[in-house]
Amino acid sequence: MMASWTALSLAGCASVAYTSSDPGEGTPASITVGPGGSPSGRGRTGTDRTTVPTVGAPESMEMPEIQDYELDNGLRVVLVERHALPLVSLELQFRGGASAHEPRLAGLASLTADMLDEGTSTRSALQIGDAVDLLGASLSSTAGYDASQLRLLVLRTHFEAALDIVADVVVHPTFPEAELERLRRERLARVIQRSDVPAALADDAFAEVLYGDGHPYGVSLLGTKESLESLTRDEVVAFHHARCAPGQGALIVAGDVTREALDSMLTRAFSGWTGRGQDPPAPPGHVAAAQRTIYLVDKPGATQSEVRVGRVAADRRTDAYYSLAVANTVLGGSFTSRLNSKLREEKGYTYGAGSYFDLRRFPGPFQASAAVATPVTDSAVAEFVQEIDRMHEEAVPAPELDRARNYLALRLPQRFESLDDVVGRLSELVLYGVPLDFYSGYVAGVEAVDARETLAVASEYLRTSGMAIVIAGDRASIEEPLRALGLGPVVVLEPRAPSQAGG
């Protein structure tokens, strides 16, 4: 397989919506200065500042080719060679993540990921840490809802040695009991810490309200007190065995390494590693849209309310990808978006408001959010509802739509600046089964979205009548004003995390 991704052209972009008629673009100004020198004309030079400088046509971005192939053991490899700096960035991902275990085992995927570097058949936890640090490398492993991911960034000169460690922790982890108990205690304390953070209270309640505790997206990735106390080493070992097999994995590499060199390193480092693993389970049942309801999490004395408004929306492979991206940019995906303009720049209710569609393997949440001052909580919620609903009530005016499309399309090169950027972009495509030439069509896809399409996706996904409004804040101050809004029933959620540390 060889994806063609070269010469990503931005030339199809509409030019900037705010252009002037200044004909002088491209004409060198008359004033030049030299090092330490002075301009040839001082003082008021008659520079015309009244017209906005014209922004010319954007340049094309040359993307390196993507090499996409499989090793004999079934591991997919995706490589982008970039030799400008002597660095290599790598991700080894395994499909599944927290979606691959029962929701009652909350925390299993991320605990298993954490345990990878806690001991192998030839290295102790401390030896692994020392070896990575001596190489000046950074190595981390995490699990999300849809995948487990191990990430490495290292100088080219140490890449091969670091790759050996990566292979060791993935293929030969021993999950020592003592280290597991240490991490279990650490996580239990993190659960307590999380319950002190207003934003985390809102995020956790939002996920639970949307999906319920029978869906993998409804339960904590970190785990709960109950689940963490009961997870066993056998469950960790079994989860690793099912998930971390070459048949479930993909290796994404970007940086200063050639295909030939990489293949020889991989062959040596991963020799003997085989297995199909288990495919992740089928999607859970459909989650019904809710009746608009306000859920309150009490955080006594809070000076701000953490507001989340949203619903279960779309998955990553949705046909409406570009329409959702443009619609969200208008609503809450940029600084000039409606939510930020209204709640921050016009009202001063918040330091920042925004929204996003979290597109996952199964339909993920749409979420609009802000931390707003306690006394204006009701007013802010009313503005959220009005701005979200306006998206399906009226078409987006042309200048606003142009700005949103250009903001997405013209920023594309900036999203490929670092090696971690490149790996991150490709990782998402690989994980969700999107063709690797996706970004070759990105600009055209964005530019093709019109007001009719944003209206259509807003009509489907952006009606607050089917949304949950979750607020973590000072109940005594905000409950009555929120009830008075008449937006829907108000439900007070009981805290699920322990309210007091220890005994």
Add this chain to the structure above:
Amino acid sequence: MGWRIRGAALAAAALGLLATTAFAQEDRGPVEVYIPYTQFTLANGLNVIVHEDRSLPVASVNLWYHVGSKNEKPGRTGFAHLFEHIMFEGSAHVPEGDFDNLLEAAGGVNNGSTGNDRTNYWENIPANALELALWLEADRLGFLLETMTQEKLDLQRDVVKNERRQGVDNQPYGNAFETVYENLYPADHPYHWPVIGSMDDLSAATLDDVKAFFRTYYAPNNASLSIAGDVSLSRVRALVGKYFADIPSGPPIPTVDVPDATLAADRPVVLEDAVQLPRLYVAWHAPKVFTDEDAALDVLASVLTEGKSSRLYKRLVYDEQIAQDVSAFQDGQELAGTFWIIATAKPDVGLERIATAIREELDRVVSGGVAAAERERAVNGVETDFVRSLERVGGFGGKADRLNEYHFLAGTPGWARKDLDRYRRVTEGGLADVARRWLAGVPAVWLSVVPEGRPELAASAAGTEGEVRP
């Protein structure tokens, strides 16, 4: 929020200054870093730095003003940062809102930040939008006050108060850093107060303050413009001349001179907060930014808390498991530095146990020294970070930003190599030396943040009277 939030008030302690920038490497030889650049000065005093990097069709315009919270007056804390917010609200030829509208329509993102010593602004743009970004920056440098209004001030005052709530008042442990600074630095030292300021002082700021501050500090002779990315030097020269050359110089900038601050004795402080796990913040006076000892303390911080076998992590988190986390960092700034150790205790663990372990481990560095492998692990991580920071032309910490930082705080933009050399020069003996001179047995602020109603969990600090704050 999945996207940028502008106007970050950088608490001094939040700036882990790992220095950095461009590069070349012999195979298996030592990493060489440099950022090639051209520098020139306009007659009005504006310093200009240009770095060409044609690898992607992107560019960044980065403007530093040598003013921060250190220049504030009593009763107006937080003003430098509030002013930074106002800079985005339009100028004579840029109607309110258009600064962002125009940049976003061109595919640009922008932001700014305020620290104790400096304020910076940047635009990351497709290379074809260079002129737009320069026009916007020049207009707010040259023509901000023409369209300044009370409404703009009032609105951004509300935004900044929410920024303070979000980052300080409504965060667990949120008041810790400013409590440490107010105890570590005397009232007449400009690092005594927080960059974000107090609610009362934010309320007190007037339109006249805005005008006076602008006229005093926002002048070409107090600024440096750094442009990096897919640009040509000749075009940058032409455009900078066109938009910046006729902006007049301001009067000489008032200097801030303060004597070095010292603590006569350990200062224990207790803060009760809506938290469940106790946390200890220890802060010492330390060397200024870009000194050799600043680098040595940076390395020592890694030896203490980076990696599972680092001294404090291994003892507190890995072996004894009485701490949930521990971190240390050296924060060298222009007028002074601060060295921090922060540890969160496990539930119900008293902070005195953690304080004792910190004292013992610092003493052990002095008496027993540091192993070569410990130093090497730390310095290798620094080298990787240096190379990594060359990946981006823009944003906070990108190449354009780094050139300006070196210009203002090291005296020349071309300081990357010397910066890395500071770390390479650090020896095992040097690590023990800085531990002895600055940390072990040296008076510090020992702030215990404890759950409400649990003052018995606080650390007492060696032989001094405890001072309990509400």
